[in-house]
Amino acid sequence: MRRPLLILMVAAVIIALLVTLGLSGCKKAKTAETTAAAAETTAAPAETTAAAAETTAAKKLVFGNLPTSLSDEWNGYSVENFKFAADKKGVEVQVIDAGWDGAKQLANFEDLVSKEVDAIAVFIWTPESGEQYAQIAKEAGIPIFFENTKLSSDLIEYTFKGDYVFNVACEYDNIGYEAIKWLDTEYPGCKIFYVRGQPGMGIVEAYEAGVERAIAESTSGTTIAIRRDTQWDTQTSQPEVADIIASGKKFDAIFANNEPVAQGAYNALKDAGLEGTIPIIATGGGPTGLKQFDAGIIDATVASPVSLQGLWLFKAMWLYCSQGIEPPNKFIPLPNMVITKDNLNENIPWPASEDLFKYVGGLDSW
Numbered sequence: 001m002r003r004p005l006l007i008l009m010v011a012a013v014i015i016a017l018l019v020t021l022g023l024s025g026c027k028k029a030k031t032a033e034t035t036a037a038a039a040e041t042t043a044a045p046a047e048t049t050a051a052a053a054e055t056t057a058a059k060k061l062v063f064g065n066l067p068t069s070l071s072d073e074w075n076g077y078s079v080e081n082f083k084f085a086a087d088k089k090g091v092e093v094q095v096i097d098a099g100w101d102g103a104k105q106l107a108n109f110e111d112l113v114s115k116e117v118d119a120i121a122v123f124i125w126t127p128e129s130g131e132q133y134a135q136i137a138k139e140a141g142i143p144i145f146f147e148n149t150k151l152s153s154d155l156i157e158y159t160f161k162g163d164y165v166f167n168v169a170c171e172y173d174n175i176g177y178e179a180i181k182w183l184d185t186e187y188p189g190c191k192i193f194y195v196r197g198q199p200g201m202g203i204v205e206a207y208e209a210g211v212e213r214a215i216a217e218s219t220s221g222t223t224i225a226i227r228r229d230t231q232w233d234t235q236t237s238q239p240e241v242a243d244i245i246a247s248g249k250k251f252d253a254i255f256a257n258n259e260p261v262a263q264g265a266y267n268a269l270k271d272a273g274l275e276g277t278i279p280i281i282a283t284g285g286g287p288t289g290l291k292q293f294d295a296g297i298i299d300a301t302v303a304s305p306v307s308l309q310g311l312w313l314f315k316a317m318w319l320y321c322s323q324g325i326e327p328p329n330k331f332i333p334l335p336n337m338v339i340t341k342d343n344l345n346e347n348i349p350w351p352a353s354e355d356l357f358k359y360v361g362g363l364d365s366w
Contacts, residue, residue: 060091061118061119061321061322062091062118063086063094063120063317063321064093064094064109064112064117065079065082065094065095065096065121066096066105066108066122067095068105069098069099069100070095070097071100072232073288074258074286074306075123077306077307077310078123078309078313079095079310080351081307081308081311081352081356082121082311082313085311085314085318085357086314089363094112094117096108096111096112105122106133109122109133113136116142117142118142118143118321119142119321120133120137120143121313123147124147124148124149125149126202127150127151127152127158127202131161131162133146134163135162137164138162143317143321144163145164145316146169147168147313148169149169149203150167150170150206150333151167152331153206155206156205156209158202164330165317165320165327166317166320166327167331168309168312168316168333169331169333169334170304170333170334170336171206171333172206173207173213175207175283175336176208176209176210176214177211178302178336178337179211179300179302180218180222180224180255181214182281183222183279183281184214184218184222186279187279188221188222189220190252190253191251191252191253192223192226192251192254193226193265194211194224194254194255195241195257195262196227196229196230197230197231197258198229204257207257211224211255225249225250226244226251230257230261232258232261233260234260235264237256237263237264237265237268239264239268241254241268242271245274253279254280255280255281255282256280258282258284259282260288262297262298263292263297266280266297266298279299280298280299281300281302281338282298282301283301283303284301284302285301285304285339285350286306289303289339290347293344300340302336303339304334306334306350307350307352308335308348309334310352311357312360314363315363319365325366328366335348
């Protein structure tokens with residue numbers, strides 16, 4: 001009787017061991033399966049992150065830039081600096097020149113909208129024209145940025161109607177003020193011939209506000225004796241000045257609204273045998289102006305570095321489109337100062353270089 005019982009006991013022990021080993025094997029297998037699944041789960045977010053990074057890297061920003069005319073030195077150097085900064089950030093820039101044709105510039109704008117670029121910068125003729133661009137951009141969902149003309153100004157009693165992200169331009173009234181103030185200081189009581197640009201853009205009108213302010217502050221009797229309008233160039237300014245000289249009207253100083261206008265004024269004076277007898281102050285401070293100092297064409301210029309206009313414009317677009325950062329101020333004015341032969345080293349250059357980035361606080365933050 002004991003032998004069968006012993007056999008049964010041994011069998012029970014063997015069965016128990018087999019069951020234990022079987023359960024242990026299942027647990028190890030399940031643990032391995034769970035570990036593998038967890039590894040797969042962990043890998044998924046990593047793959048997602050990598051894919052997102054790859055997508056971001058593959059997404060190259062494309063900015064549109066619409067100049068009024070690249071033949072214009074002022075406009076051209078703004079675009080040069082814009083493209084220079086864009087190249088440093090790996091941004092593609094599509095520049096379409098309007099060649100002084102307003103209708104063509106609008107058509108160029110609509111072309112960029114159809115291409116669905118990430119943002120568009122427009123060098124505008126007038127605040128009013130900017131409103132049309134702003135409306136089209138809003139309907140297309142494309143952020144728009146403006147340069148060259150201040151959109152809203154109490155000086156010309158104009159409030160811009162439309163949405164935009166950023167605007168950079170000269171405070172032209174301050175430039176006009178500085179020019180007349182310099183003439184009043186250096187040539188007290190002078191009779192100034194103001195050779196203006198083209199009215200109707202809001203620019204000459206702003207200049208006039210500064211000019212009148214300086215005249216009002218004069219205690220020496222300095223006046224604006226003559227005004228003539230031009231197309232902002234040498235070709236139209238020279239005959240205007242020649243006509244005044246021929247008329248016999250008296251003036252003893254010239255304020256030219258930019259350096260090409262100053263060239264035309266100088267040419268007319270030279271043709272009349274008056275070269276070197278009438279001081280000329282211009283505006284700009286660009287390469288043309290610096291050459292004019294060497295040639296004795298101008299005596300001073302109110303410098304405004306358009307290089308910074310292009311850089312601020314790009315910076316605003318870059319931060320907005322790459323990081324969603326809006327500029328702290330929707331408008332930034334360019335600095336200006338009177339430059340003569342005595343302080344040429346203080347002039348901020350127009351040609352593009354990384355050295356200019358410091359003047360706009362770099363490109364990576366406001």
